[in-house]
Amino acid sequence: MASYEFQMPSLGADMDAGTLVSWSVKPGDAVKRGQVVAVVETQKGAIDVEIWQDGIVEKLVVEPGAKVPVGALLATVAVNSEAAAPAAPAPQKPAAAVPPAIAPAPAPPARAKVSPAARKLAEELGVDVSTLVPGAADGVISRADVERAAKGAKPPPKAADWHAQMRAAIAAAMSRSKREIPHYYLATDIDVTKVSDWLAAENLKRSVTERLLPAVSYMKAVALALREVPELNGFWSDGAFKPSAAVHLGMAIAMRGGGLVAPAIHDAETKSLDQLMADLRDLITRVRGGRLRSSEMSDPTVTLTSLGDLGVDGVFGVIYPPQVAIVGLGKVGERPRVEGGAVVVRKVVTATLAADHRASDGHRGGLFLAALDKLLQEPEKLR
Amino acid sequence: MNARTRDELRVAIFDVLAAIAPEADPSAIAPDKPLRDQLDIDSFDFLNVIVRLHETLGIDIPESDYGELATLDRALDYLARRCSAG
Numbered sequence: 001m002a003s004y005e006f007q008m009p010s011l012g013a014d015m016d017a018g019t020l021v022s023w024s025v026k027p028g029d030a031v032k033r034g035q036v037v038a039v040v041e042t043q044k045g046a047i048d049v050e051i052w053q054d055g056i057v058e059k060l061v062v063e064p065g066a067k068v069p070v071g072a073l074l075a076t077v078a079v080n081s082e083a084a085a086p087a088a089p090a091p092q093k094p095a096a097a098v099p100p101a102i103a104p105a106p107a108p109p110a111r112a113k114v115s116p117a118a119r120k121l122a123e124e125l126g127v128d129v130s131t132l133v134p135g136a137a138d139g140v141i142s143r144a145d146v147e148r149a150a151k152g153a154k155p156p157p158k159a160a161d162w163h164a165q166m167r168a169a170i171a172a173a174m175s176r177s178k179r180e181i182p183h184y185y186l187a188t189d190i191d192v193t194k195v196s197d198w199l200a201a202e203n204l205k206r207s208v209t210e211r212l213l214p215a216v217s218y219m220k221a222v223a224l225a226l227r228e229v230p231e232l233n234g235f236w237s238d239g240a241f242k243p244s245a246a247v248h249l250g251m252a253i254a255m256r257g258g259g260l261v262a263p264a265i266h267d268a269e270t271k272s273l274d275q276l277m278a279d280l281r282d283l284i285t286r287v288r289g290g291r292l293r294s295s296e297m298s299d300p301t302v303t304l305t306s307l308g309d310l311g312v313d314g315v316f317g318v319i320y321p322p323q324v325a326i327v328g329l330g331k332v333g334e335r336p337r338v339e340g341g342a343v344v345v346r347k348v349v350t351a352t353l354a355a356d357h358r359a360s361d362g363h364r365g366g367l368f369l370a371a372l373d374k375l376l377q378e379p380e381k382l383r
Numbered sequence: 384m385n386a387r388t389r390d391e392l393r394v395a396i397f398d399v400l401a402a403i404a405p406e407a408d409p410s411a412i413a414p415d416k417p418l419r420d421q422l423d424i425d426s427f428d429f430l431n432v433i434v435r436l437h438e439t440l441g442i443d444i445p446e447s448d449y450g451e452l453a454t455l456d457r458a459l460d461y462l463a464r465r466c467s468a469g
Contacts (some may be wrong), residue, residue, distance in 0.1 A: 164426060200447075204445065207443065209435050213427060215426070215427075256406065284427050308418060310425075
């Protein structure tokens with residue numbers, strides 16, 4: 001049996017240390033690749049941290065409440081040496097390739113709900129529930145959260161701090177992007193009448209809870225089109241482009257009260273529309289009420305930003321370093337189009353691409369938008 | 384399905400909106416102005432509104448009727464109609 005070192009991950013370009021809030025495993029427990037084993041409080045909020053190795057927990061090195069640098073040993077895990085796989089998103093030290101500078105999602109206090117038992121306990125212990133962040137993914141403040149706060153664990157930031165920190169994180173990432181990345185921008189209008197009609201017919205067959213949002217068809221089409229132009233999907237690091245085989249689609253999600261995050265939906269190109277819808281629902285729900293996972297924060301390979309059905313016609317995005325492209329979708333609206341010499345009314349969306357000119361050229365970017373257009377003309381094949 | 388009074392429906396809608404946009408003040412909603420604009424509700428949260436109304440009132444609102452929920456007044460008219468239709 002070999003020993004695997006579980007380290008403090010980097011959850012953003014400006015993170016150099018994190019505070020271990022709690023362990024969800026103990027020595028002797030079996031852990032599986034991808035399992036959430038700890039909660040880490042960063043400057044920007046609490047994040048569920050996953051482990052990327054199967055094995056048995058040997059020793060928890062760091063106690064809850066301790067603040068340790070990125071890369072510090074948190075725990076050792078006994079692994080079958082033959083089965084030992086390379087740690088997938090290996091923890092990156094600040095000196096190594098720069099991880100994406102994306103603001104993780106702290107739970108905004110304005111949205112937190114409090115269980116009646118927790119509220120009662122908070123009154124007894126003199127804890128201000130408005131300062132608490134829910135510990136569980138359901139976004140509800142529990143007795144455990146109140147107890148943790150009462151024990152003097154570092155209180156999560158209040159709303160004002162939280163907004164200031166999120167703005168600072170966005171400012172840092174976007175300033176770096178505009179300083180370092182030579183963006184080029186492309187736009188094209190895509191006739192989405194077919195995919196809109198297909199979705200309407202599909203949703204007619206479905207119950208309320210199973211309905212698909214148009215976003216999932218676009219997500220799938222974007223992921224598939226990236227396969228055809230792989231130089232838009234991956235990272236720019238150490239002066240070179242490193243393509244990614246899988247499309248981990250960062251979804252720009254607005255938070256209530258301002259700010260945004262862009263966590264990843266993993267392997268989007270391989271997922272069904274139903275799976276993408278389930279993943280999107282899970283992601284947005286956790287962004288707005290619960291907590292994100294470390295891998296979602298650290299490994300989107302490209303970002304999709306959609307300003308929604310009430311928004312603007314088009315969006316020219318700012319790339320999240322070290323990604324090399326951001327795809328934008330405006331609102332779908334009826335517009336006049338000329339077909340066969342006649343003016344007809346069609347549902348149209350303006351699709352845009354902002355891409356890193358170090359990694360790709362406008363010609364290739366144009367091929368991506370053309371591939372996206374083509375895929376959206378055959379919505380029944382996007383399933 | 385039971386017929387419901389307009390006041391009961393108003394309470395039901397406010398409960399749903401409070402869950403989606405807890406920072407919003409229901410009394411500040413202009414009943415004849417677009418609801419989604421006033422509460423900053425995106426397409427995802429709007430689908431959640433539809434799902435929660437389905438759970439609360441037991442009515443299945445088809446996509447083609449989403450426009451009927453554009454304002455508070457129109458939503459109350461629509462839901463009253465649907466709930467009394469049996």
